[in-house]
Amino acid sequence: MSDATRFETLAVHGGEPRPARDRSVVFPIYQGTVYEIEPGGGVDYIRYSNTPTQTYVQDKLAALEGAEAAVVTASGMAAIATALSSVLGGGDRLIVAGNLYGGTHALLAEEARRIGWGVDFVDADDPAAWEAALRPETKAVYVESITNPLVRVGDLAGLARFAREHGLTSIIDNTFPTPVLFRPHTVGYDLVCHSATKALNGHSDLVAGVVTGSAERIERVRHQLMLFGGSLDPNAAFLLSRGLKTLALRVRAQNENALALARFLEEHEAIADVHYPGLASHPDHERAAALFDGFGSMLAFRPAGGLDAAERLLRTLRIPYPAASLGGVESLMTRPAISSHAKMTAEERAAAGIGDDLIRFSTGIEAAEDLIADFAQALGD
Incomplete structure (x- = not known):
């Protein structure tokens, strides 16, 4: 679609296949787990997040966030954990700016040590603290667009710029504002995560997550997701795609x-x-x-x-x-x-x-x- 397309139109038509699949205006649910392998082609499989219904909603989400690619996950925490694991290995460090959702805080305050990640918590408004937290092992910066529950907004553009200047991967949880209000890729964020359980779906009837970014970065996220097994089932993907149209x-x-x-x-x-x-x-x-x-x-x-x-x-x-x-x-x-x-x-x-x-x-x-x-x-x- 045109770059000038307004978001309301993009939510309905963005990522839609034209002509429509089997002439159906509503993209169908492909429930199958097994697909024929075309000569010289790869394997389509639900755990690989590349079956038709998964691909459909991923294309739509990438369009909404203004990203090259997206991958859907079984929950928002799966999206966050998989995005982080695509960037961090044992011994690497992460700078975390601002307060976090409780589940993310538990992951980074408790499980990170067991995995072997170092975590440095800093004030999202204090560039001097960001600089002080830098170490040779630092690989990424993580922040929430709007914090939970005190709805603070840190220096998001400054953090993205800081990460870029120091060769770090910038990751942001954009669940609260949604791409209707804020598209973090436009200010330089590399990976954008959502709990799609929340406003992206909007009807309190499914659990899902998504990560968006460049095709290269999302392929790494997809690989981690494939190994961890946190893929989204087709029925949830269908419901999510339906919810997105009224986002x-x-x-x-x-x-x-x-x-x-x-x-x-x-x-x-x-x-x-x-x-x-x-x-x-x-x-x-x-x-x-x-x-x-x-x-x-x-x-x-x-x-x-x-x-x-x-x-x-x-x-x-x-x-x-x-x-x-x-x-x-x-x-x-x-x-x-x-x-x-x-x-x-x-x-x-x-x-x-x-x-x-x-x-x-x-x-x-x-x-x-x-x-x-x-x-x-x-x-x-």
Whole structure:
């Protein structure tokens, strides 16, 4: 498609085979695991992530992220772990900028040592710390576009530039903004990971991941994935491809709702603080406005009454579900201390600013007026 094609059109038509396969506008599910080998050809096999339905959704995801290639995985953590293992070997080191999703933190704080990777955690806004962490063994830099759960936005362009200047591979988790709001390859990132379980699919009915990048880098990721066996099954690939077609519409609606809700909560006397990059009060607001085409569906906040007030609010709200995922059409809420970041120690959570009373809210596509009215009744208005 043309480089000038708007994202809404790209989400529907990007990566689509023309003419359509067997004249079907909807690409079919190829459930088979075994395919005839053409003379001189390779083997098509689900574990190799090269069967027709897998290839179809991979082409679509590459188009959306503006990458040469993509490979889908069985989960977001499979995408992250496989991307890292395609770059790091025993004795290599990784610079990690900013706070991380709890599962990624556990991988890098616990399993990395057993694998033989060294990990240096640094401030995503402190170039001097990046330089200080450099060693001859350093091979890569890893960061999240928007951190979980405090929705901070680090110096993403600076980190990509730093990696390029020092010959490091730059890897970014772009799950929160999605390519609707931010395409990290455009600022120089080598590998982009997603938990496609979240907004890319958007309907809370599958688990998947994806890594995008150059054809050469993705071939290395694919090789690792083939060895580890974390491939995505065709039914999940089909559902993911279906979800992608409404991605732009869903994300735009979620953005509008999140901003309206964040503004309401920021002004409410029963709320101690609100974390949302769309608010002028957010420390990274100007950076997010410059980098992103919107501020995302995720916000976090603390009720003024501490943990008791947080638990009461979770019980009293009627529209959102108390659930730990994010990015779906339905609003979800959770306390990260007992869900996404439960594997961190209390000391680690405190250092990251994740208190027991912090609530993370993933905004769905319900009417903003209804969400605000629900909060108003729950807060005693």
